[in-house]
Amino acid sequence: MENKTINLGIFGFGVVGQGLYEVLNRTKGINARIKKICIKDPNKSRPIDSSYFTTDKNEILEDPTIDVVVELINDTEAAFEIVSTALRNGKAVVSASKRMIAENLPALYQLQAENKVPFLYEASSCASIPIIRNLEEYYDNDLLNAVEGICNGSTNYILTKIFEENLSFTTALQQAQDLGFAETDPTLDIEGYDPKFKIVILLLHAFGTFVKPEEVFNFGIHHLNDFDIQFAKQRNCTIKLIAQCRRQNGHVSSYVLPHLIKEHNLLYDVYNEYNGILLESAFTDKQFFVGKGAGGTATGSAVLSDISALVYNYRYEYKKIKQNNQPSFTNDVNLKVYLRYKTPDQVDLAEFFNISEKYESTEWRYVVGTINLQKLREAGWLKNKNVNLLVLE
Numbered sequence: 001m002e003n004k005t006i007n008l009g010i011f012g013f014g015v016v017g018q019g020l021y022e023v024l025n026r027t028k029g030i031n032a033r034i035k036k037i038c039i040k041d042p043n044k045s046r047p048i049d050s051s052y053f054t055t056d057k058n059e060i061l062e063d064p065t066i067d068v069v070v071e072l073i074n075d076t077e078a079a080f081e082i083v084s085t086a087l088r089n090g091k092a093v094v095s096a097s098k099r100m101i102a103e104n105l106p107a108l109y110q111l112q113a114e115n116k117v118p119f120l121y122e123a124s125s126c127a128s129i130p131i132i133r134n135l136e137e138y139y140d141n142d143l144l145n146a147v148e149g150i151c152n153g154s155t156n157y158i159l160t161k162i163f164e165e166n167l168s169f170t171t172a173l174q175q176a177q178d179l180g181f182a183e184t185d186p187t188l189d190i191e192g193y194d195p196k197f198k199i200v201i202l203l204l205h206a207f208g209t210f211v212k213p214e215e216v217f218n219f220g221i222h223h224l225n226d227f228d229i230q231f232a233k234q235r236n237c238t239i240k241l242i243a244q245c246r247r248q249n250g251h252v253s254s255y256v257l258p259h260l261i262k263e264h265n266l267l268y269d270v271y272n273e274y275n276g277i278l279l280e281s282a283f284t285d286k287q288f289f290v291g292k293g294a295g296g297t298a299t300g301s302a303v304l305s306d307i308s309a310l311v312y313n314y315r316y317e318y319k320k321i322k323q324n325n326q327p328s329f330t331n332d333v334n335l336k337v338y339l340r341y342k343t344p345d346q347v348d349l350a351e352f353f354n355i356s357e358k359y360e361s362t363e364w365r366y367v368v369g370t371i372n373l374q375k376l377r378e379a380g381w382l383k384n385k386n387v388n389l390l391v392l393e
């Protein structure tokens, strides 16, 4: 595609679609033009000329002059249909849809190989942080031990407002939604599903292991209360929702859980809609990436960077898969946690060991102890809204 003008067919003109439009208009270095934008609702008013728009997906998918399909919609099933048809039709594809990608990674990997076309999705994980391309290109050996961090801009925004400005959970969530940081369905953010989709994608590029999202345990910040916030503050800590994957003894484990974060931790100072990713490897110890993890132009700039990479025939090589020494996935790891509850019948303390702290008051109780991640996945009692959990460093 070098030197020629790239014709783009875009699906979706919401937060990210409009962000891409703005970024594209302000970037002189790339020779790309939008030929068509497919949207869902023909009656919505649009900020740009109506001749751009269609509701017929085939005007893009069947147009031989369109080189790159950019998929930026909020409907997982329709997104997979669009992306797979585009790849089958021999078009390069760029997408930001982390859920669609995480749920279909093996099929999407296969489609790229069969049709010999690139599929890039940097914006799907941590929006503006170029983490996938770094995992692909720089960390192409087996010395990487862990990828962990804050992968969800909207929960980080909420937690920042709670800890820095003493806002209530509800007010902070509303602000995140108003600013376009929260997903259309906020439970995906606050219950930790959105960062789970991202860590599933990062895990594949870090370690070469395909993991289904349902195999990864996620528990978000939806049960957080003032007692937990005080617990953190008394220990000079903050709370961050952490997504992690870690290799140990030939296995890789992964989860999304709220963590108590001490001041010396690099993730402590990641505020608002920013994301932060810490990589741990054998010889470099820790390396830290930080950048905006949500929002129209921040995400749009990662989409544009993928479009630009296609000009130079870039594609993911999935080297870790090809190296053939992938760690197998396990949930058999132990975590030191704080468990807060109201009455003893609400939890199963028999699952805990090494209990080092116990607290009881008329209103709340907690223990600090160790539990196996697999037991946490099976613990129905975590669904009780009077029960909350924080991982301790």
Ligand SMILES: NC(=O)c1ccc[n+]([C@@H]2O[C@H](COP(=O)([O-])OP(=O)(O)OC[C@H]3O[C@@H](n4cnc5c(N)ncnc54)[C@H](OP(=O)(O)O)[C@@H]3O)[C@@H](O)[C@H]2O)c1
Binding pocket: 011, 012, 013, 014, 015, 016, 017, 038, 039, 040, 041, 042, 044, 072, 073, 074, 075, 078, 096, 097, 098, 099, 123, 124, 127, 180, 181, 182, 183, 184, 293, 294, 295, 296, 299
């Ligand atoms: N927002 C962020 O900060 C962010 C960051 C990273 C990744 N993402 C991901 O990027 C994707 C888009 O997010 P968003 O925040 O831009 O969503 P959004 O603001 O809700 O916009 C969604 C767009 O998709 C269109 N759409 C829905 N179904 C469609 C279909 N079947 N065919 C054509 N168009 C369809 C909608 O059309 P109408 O306009 O007609 O309703 C709308 O323009 C999502 O997968 C999201 O997870 C978002």
